[in-house]
Amino acid sequence: MNNRRLVLAGAALAALALSSGAVFAQSGHSPAVAKDLVAALDHAKLDSIAARDPNNPGVYVAALYYPGAELLLVQAKYSSPAAMDGMLSSKSYRDAYIDLSSASDPATKIFVEDLKADGLESDPGDNQPFDSYEGGGTKVQFNHDWKSQKISEDEYKKAFATADEQYTKALSLLLAQLKNPS
Numbered sequence: 001m002n003n004r005r006l007v008l009a010g011a012a013l014a015a016l017a018l019s020s021g022a023v024f025a026q027s028g029h030s031p032a033v034a035k036d037l038v039a040a041l042d043h044a045k046l047d048s049i050a051a052r053d054p055n056n057p058g059v060y061v062a063a064l065y066y067p068g069a070e071l072l073l074v075q076a077k078y079s080s081p082a083a084m085d086g087m088l089s090s091k092s093y094r095d096a097y098i099d100l101s102s103a104s105d106p107a108t109k110i111f112v113e114d115l116k117a118d119g120l121e122s123d124p125g126d127n128q129p130f131d132s133y134e135g136g137g138t139k140v141q142f143n144h145d146w147k148s149q150k151i152s153e154d155e156y157k158k159a160f161a162t163a164d165e166q167y168t169k170a171l172s173l174l175l176a177q178l179k180n181p182s
Contacts, residue, residue, distance in 0.1 A: 028164030031119025033171040034071065038117050040178045041065050050088055050096035051177035059108065060084050061170040062097035071117035072097075075170045076104030088177075110135035112167050120167055122160045133163035 041049060050062035053075070061075040078084045078100060087096040101111075114120060115129035123144040124130045130143035140149060140163065146156035 028120055028122070028160065028168070030114075030164050030168045030171060031121075033168050033175065034114060034117060034119035037063075037171050037175045037178070038065065038067075038071065040175060042067065044178060046093065046178075048093040048097050049174045049178055050084075050093045050100070051173045052085070052088065053173055057081075060088075060096065060100055060104075061173050062093065062100045063171075063174055064094065064097045065117060067117075069115075069117065071112075071114040073112040073114065073167065073170055073174075074101045074104070074109065075166070076100055076106075076109035078104050110166055110170075112163065112170075114167070120160070120164045122157075133159065133167070135163070135166065 037049075041047070046065070047067075048062065048064050050060060053059040053061060056077075058077045058081050059075065060078050061073065063074075064072045066072075074097065080103075084096060084099065087093070087099070111134040112120070113132045115131055120131045120133070120142060122142050124142070130141055132139065132141045134140075138159070140151070140156070140159040142160060142163075144156075146153055149156070151159070
């Protein structure tokens, strides 16, 4: 009887370990929103979009889209909100992306490179393109190789969770801009 319990307990622990690893290997929340944004950009025949963050004065987000290839996103506080608002009003989204990429406050800037334009993935698999995130003075490549980046697995997981959360929020702002340009 004890051996049977031991085997069952071992099997349960193995299943738990496998499932927790599988959960981490999956993508976060950003893939669903990225898919919606890409579909909306395709429908609108746009290769860029930008929006103001209504919850953070002076903060803007912009994306540059290469269909089927990648989605580049930048979010930061911009030094001249009136100029950025003018670009948004005139729908000069590519100019807004370029300006936000180069003339924003570096301390507030995040940059996401979403290869395949399909949301962030923590473990893309061998020989697959990987996403990256830069923010708060840190750059992380989501290639499931935290050792080469000189960080721990926990730091890698935390960086992925943070990046995915920020990316999802930024994508949502851009999607709202597309659905309701005001």
